[in-house]
Amino acid sequence: MSATATPGVRPGVDPADYAQAITNMLEDLSLERERMQESQRATVNILEDFAEDKAWLEKSQNAILNILDDAYEEKVQLQDNQKALLNILEDLEDEREKIRRLNAELEDRVRRRTGDLERSNRKLEAFTYSVAHDLRAPLRAMCGFSEALLEEYGEGLGETGRGYAERVCNASRRMATLIDDLLNLARLSRAKLHREPVDLSELARAIVADLQAGEPERRAVVEVEDGINARVDRGLFRTVLENLLNNAWKFSAGRDETRIEVRGVATADGSVGFFVRDNGVGFDSAYADKLFQPFERLHSGDEYPGNGVGLASARQVVERHGGTISADAAVGRGATFYVTISSQGQGTDDRDEL
Numbered sequence: 001m002s003a004t005a006t007p008g009v010r011p012g013v014d015p016a017d018y019a020q021a022i023t024n025m026l027e028d029l030s031l032e033r034e035r036m037q038e039s040q041r042a043t044v045n046i047l048e049d050f051a052e053d054k055a056w057l058e059k060s061q062n063a064i065l066n067i068l069d070d071a072y073e074e075k076v077q078l079q080d081n082q083k084a085l086l087n088i089l090e091d092l093e094d095e096r097e098k099i100r101r102l103n104a105e106l107e108d109r110v111r112r113r114t115g116d117l118e119r120s121n122r123k124l125e126a127f128t129y130s131v132a133h134d135l136r137a138p139l140r141a142m143c144g145f146s147e148a149l150l151e152e153y154g155e156g157l158g159e160t161g162r163g164y165a166e167r168v169c170n171a172s173r174r175m176a177t178l179i180d181d182l183l184n185l186a187r188l189s190r191a192k193l194h195r196e197p198v199d200l201s202e203l204a205r206a207i208v209a210d211l212q213a214g215e216p217e218r219r220a221v222v223e224v225e226d227g228i229n230a231r232v233d234r235g236l237f238r239t240v241l242e243n244l245l246n247n248a249w250k251f252s253a254g255r256d257e258t259r260i261e262v263r264g265v266a267t268a269d270g271s272v273g274f275f276v277r278d279n280g281v282g283f284d285s286a287y288a289d290k291l292f293q294p295f296e297r298l299h300s301g302d303e304y305p306g307n308g309v310g311l312a313s314a315r316q317v318v319e320r321h322g323g324t325i326s327a328d329a330a331v332g333r334g335a336t337f338y339v340t341i342s343s344q345g346q347g348t349d350d351r352d353e354l
Contacts, residue, residue, distance in 0.1 A: 006063030135179055143172035192322060193233045200228040200274065204241050204262045211249045220249075220258035228264045230272040232340045236317045240325075243310035244276040246338050251335065267340060271323070277336040282329040291327055 111302040146169035154162055201224050208222045230237075245260070258279070265273035283291075292315040318325045322342030329335035 006296075040043045051129070077294045080155060136176060139172045139176050139179075143169045143176075146172070173188055193236065195233060195321075196233050198232050198237060200230055200232075200237070200241065201226050201262070203234070203238055204228075204245065207238070207242055207245050208260070212246065218253070218258060219256065220260070222258075223262070225261075225263040225274075228262070228272070228274050232321055233317075237321075240314045240317050240339070241276075243314045244339075247310065248276055248278035248280065248335075248336075251282075252278045254281065255279055265338065265340075272341040273339065275336050275338045277334065279334040282331050282333045282335050284331055285329055292325065 146165045149157070150162060150165050150169075154165075157165065166302075204224045208224065208350070212220060212222075245262075248260045249258065252260065260279075261277045263277075265275055265277060267273045291311050293312060317324050318341070320337055323340045324338075325333060325340075326338050328338070
């Protein structure tokens with residue numbers, strides 16, 4: 001029995017093998033198709049990622065362009081600021097040059113004015129001494145003739161006439177004292193300062209001893225704290241302490257017991273400070289500044305003698321030492337005078353001429 005021939009199959013080939021080959025080819029084609037599909041999907045994914053990267057890149061480019069635009073604007077603004085700054089610096093240099101010229105003119109003017117002031121002061125000083133000398137002679141004559149009138153013709157003048165003559169003589173003496181005080185006040189403003197270490201406590205005790213020797217019968221308690229030291233002009237500062245202690249002694253005379261204190265005061269800037277306190281009649285603190293003006297008095301001259309120059313002299317000396325002086329008081333409750341002295345030059349033994 002002869003085998004049946006399968007169409008499309010070569011003679012002598014087993015149809016089963018042929019069919020299997022066809023099946024294998026179809027399976028390979030199916031796998032290839034799947035691989036192609038996967039490749040297509042991968043390509044699509046790549047294209048999608050590329051599109052996202054492209055969009056991100058475009059955004060980045062736009063951001064960079066914006067940054068570059070901002071940087072350019074900043075650069076332009078910086079250039080404008082630099083130009084403005086250069087203009088300001090040029091204006092400042094012009095102003096500095098103007099200030100230098102003005103300072104030079106001011107210094108020259110100050111030198112000229114200082115020279116004029118010194119010449120005026122010398123002329124005023126010569127005039128003051130001339131007037132003082134010319135005034136002393138008639139004052140001495142008035143006082144001398146008044147005293148001679150009282151001695152030789154006192155009985156014939158009567159009580160009223162003797163009173164007039166005594167008032168003339170007393171007024172002459174006060175005028176002579178006033179002239180001397182004015183000359184001393186002027187001298188203090190011109191005297192050169194010779195700073196040296198001074199024990200102000202010791203100086204105050206010496207002045208108090210003189211006051212107590214003049215009135216040994218007075219009951220007085222005077223306390224002077226140790227260790228008040230300053231670099232000052234000894235002679236001029238003795239004037240300050242004499243005026244302060246004389247006032248304390250004078251205005252506490254009516255008390256049963258005079259009490260005076262001289263104590264140091266701590267200062268924030270290291271300056272030397274002290275106060276002189278008494279238990280005298282005091283005064284209204286509202287008028288404290290008047291005390292340091294020449295001829296200003298808060299008490300009657302008949303009750304408390306003086307011409308109002310002492311505290312003005314003290315203030316002048318203290319201020320020439322770079323310090324301050326002030327007063328605090330109450331009527332009937334005593335007075336306190338505070339003094340501060342600049343610490344400049346303290347701690348050396350050299351004498352500085354200022």
